[in-house]
Amino acid sequence: MFQTLKNAWNMPELRKKILYTLFILLIFRFGSCIPVPFINTELLATYFEQSQVAGSMLGYLDMFTGGGLSNATIFAMSITPYINASIILQLLTVAIPALERMVKEGGEEGRKRIASWTRYVAVVLGLLQGFSYYALLRSNGFLSNTSVLAAAAIILTFTAGTALIMWLGEHITQNGIGNGISIILFAGIVSRGPSLIRTLYNLFKQGGGSIISALLMIVIGLAVVVFIVFMSNAERRIPVQYAKRVVGRKMYGGQSTHLPIKVNASGVMPIIFASSILSLPQTVSMFWQPAAGTVGWHVLNLFSQSNPFYIIVYGLLILAFAYFYASIQFNPIEISNNLKKNGGFIPGFRPGKPTSDFITKALGKVTFVGAIFLGIVAILPLIVGAISPNLSNVALGGTSVIIVVGVALDTVKQLEAQMLMRHHKGFLE
CATH class of the missing domain: 1.10.3370.10 (SecY subunit domain)
Structure with missing residues (x-):
């Protein structure tokens, strides 16, 4: 990088x-x-x-x-x-x-x-x-x-x-x-990084935490970052074979390539969108604060980040938006038609509907893995915060880490793409 x-x-x-x-x-x-x-x-x-x-x-x-x-x-x-x-x-x-x-x-x-x-x-x-x-x-x-x-x-x-x-x-x-x-x-x-570090320091200072526990948290944090980078770069490659064809005196096609499907094709957008939607009840509670024990109070309390209902809905929204973005970015029917027009096919599947059905099934499986990955990284810190109220502020770091890492990776990839377009010699070497 x-x-x-x-x-x-x-x-x-x-x-x-x-x-x-x-x-x-x-x-x-x-x-x-x-x-x-x-x-x-x-x-x-x-x-x-x-x-x-x-x-x-x-x-x-x-x-x-x-x-x-x-x-x-x-x-x-x-x-x-x-x-x-x-x-x-x-x-x-x-x-x-x-x-x-x-x-x-x-x-x-x-x-x-x-x-x-x-x-x-x-x-x-x-x-x-x-x-x-x-x-x-x-x-x-x-x-x-x-x-x-x-x-x-x-x-x-x-x-x-x-x-x-x-x-x-x-x-x-x-x-x-x-x-x-x-x-x-x-x-x-x-x-907000310095503020989070100060919060961690005060937490260990007041609670008498040892240096070993602090180092353990740092190691866990680095492991989470490595896991996010690995999953963000992971992809399934569907093999594609192009048939040989003769045009005049020249032969075209015959090469093998692959169709890449990223595990986390939607990036951090499902988390951002899910968080934004679940912030609406909190926005309502700013100007409407019902009395304790009323129906409105119970409804707004369901959307507290320590409430199991909030955590479950958060995970379901991440899953839904992951599939939503995958459906926007990938059109299996269009991909199948393009392969057919260019003389390409997936080994073992006939061009047309069988190919599009296979791509749809593969996309669904890969998207599910990516959504589970996003859900684990975003929800586990909330569970930790619900179990230990002292770590409630630190628990927000799970979602922030995946957003920071995801945006950093996407930005670096855009830089690499622009340098490739300009045939930058130092990068290609």
Whole structure:
């Protein structure tokens, strides 16, 4: 990875893209330090340091925002409304045939229209989430001014921050390196690294933990990273044989190749999408806090991260989104038709429907393995946090690690692909 970054830095075009991405991330980090007016940030930070908040969904969202939520900065809501808007539009695209035709047949124009609608929906969701966060601040006495103008200023500032992050992410995708939304999530999570280390240190200091147990946790963490890298690069290769054909005096085909199906083809998106959906009940609880013992209280309590119901639903959503993304990225019928047109076939299967059925079955098995992998890495830390409340804040590290590692691997692969396109001699050697 470091060699790839070094080779990319030596290329003027890629160096400009890297510097552009770093500049955008610098703007993001500056925005994560600018507080919104009329909010007592000291009381709010103390509130987020409490154990019942640190391991909850609020603590989870605070991790995504790089501490912006606990400090009530202009980027307090981060990219969450945009992610939720993307989920809604993608599901609607699959459910509504007219939208699906617009994407497939409209080409670039259709994709631009869907992207524009996603932005509008993100702004609407940003207003709703900004209002819910304002309600949480007001109900807990964190506001220095409760007037209507102050409320409008706070909500609109939160929404404007979301729109600005959305704009920054799109510019990273267009002019920088990697997927802009993922890169911003990566930066927010990495910025919380020192805080997580300090939490671990205080935990061992107060609990009298030994050096051996600390080293054991470090070894387990490194093993998890290695496991994530291995599974992210794993793939099933379906052999493909091309028949020989004579065109004029030349013979074409006859070579053997393979059709790669990645075990974790969807990357970290199932976890991000599942987390965003399960954050909605927590958003509702910000402005609606039912009395203890009522039906509403029981329903919202089900979505606590230490609740078994939440953990089960989280795993099922990860599984569902893994299959959803696999179905978007792979079309077995289209792949089978392309193989047939080019004179290719999978040994042991006739071209056409038998080939597409085999690819569908292989894709289902590989996707299931990838979904189980994502579920294990994301859910095990939550189980640890539910068993040991002292580790509830540390438990958030499971999801953050897989996002950080996944985004880093995808970004490095994009760098390698761009260097290959430019026939960079140092990389090819």
